[in-house]
Amino acid sequence: MASNPVLRGFEKTGRPGINSQAGAPGRVVPPPPSPDQLNQWYAQPAYGQQLGQPGFPPQAPPAAPSRYLTLDDVITRSVLLISTVLVAAGVAWFVLPNSVAGPVALLGVFGALGLGLYMGFTGRANAVTATIYAALEGLALGAISEVFNNRFNGIVIQAVTGTIMVAGGVLVVYKTGAVRVTPKFTKIVFAATLGAVGLMLVNVIAGIFTPGGLGIRQAGALGVGFSLLCIVIAAANLIVDFDMVEQSVRRGVDEKFGWYLSWGILVTLVWLYLEILRLLSYFAGGNRN
Secondary structure: OOOOOHHHHHHHOOOOOOOOOOOOOOOOOOOOOOHHHHHHHHHHOOOOOOOOOOOOOOOOOOOOOEEOOOHHEEEEHHHHHHHHHHHHHHHHHHHOOOOHHHHHHHHHHHHHHHHHHHHHHOOOOOOOHHHHHHHHHHHHHHHHHHHHHHOOOHHHHHHHHHHHHHHHHHHHHHHHOOOHHHHHHHHHHHHHHHHHHHHHHHHHHHHHHOOEEEEEEEOOOHHHHHHHHHHHHHHHHHHHHHHHHHHHHOOOOOOOOHHHHHHHHHHHHHHHHHHHHHHHHOHHHHEEO
């Protein structure tokens, strides 16, 4: 009968493939490592940090942030950006002549749009880009607000007051937990925002061929309803912005991310202001200059 090493090991230890060593039946005792092996094991990086090893590209472990984000960081930077908007708006309204209001508004709108898309898709919002965006946005808002105020006296003060009231109400609703920001809520807000922006673009294109386009930006039931819908969507975006700030502070992200969060709040506030300004203009026909 041929000798099978597996069966032979089973006969000696009662377990297949294991031989008796060091006087302990059924136990395998490997030879002790040499000093060279111990040194190699000690010098080997931990799992996931095998730098320079075959099959692992040389890379350094992620560096810890120099300073973690705080709520004060976001508040301070948001106040700075909003102040920049107000200063630039004041320059466009009170310093620049009325004859250049249109070109200044276009420069601010398209400049802010291009820079905003860059920051939104790359996430590279910092002190320089965010401040330049706020200045461009302020130039556009100043020129637009002047046009509205010339047609409807006092409407800008009403729109600013309405924006502050809505933003304050949204903050209270969020802090009291009346609205919970869940992944489903965030997806709904994102989809609603895309839908509203898409309708605005379609309305602009339709306006080229038909006066008034789809009618969603004209005084009337449809225009009022669409503006109210946009105000609700902007308020919901503000809730998502507040939640993103809170979650970022809790998770200890880098303080540099605070510029991106502050920029996002600014974008939402500007949209909210413009929608309130447009809504008030529908009801201000009797107060024209």
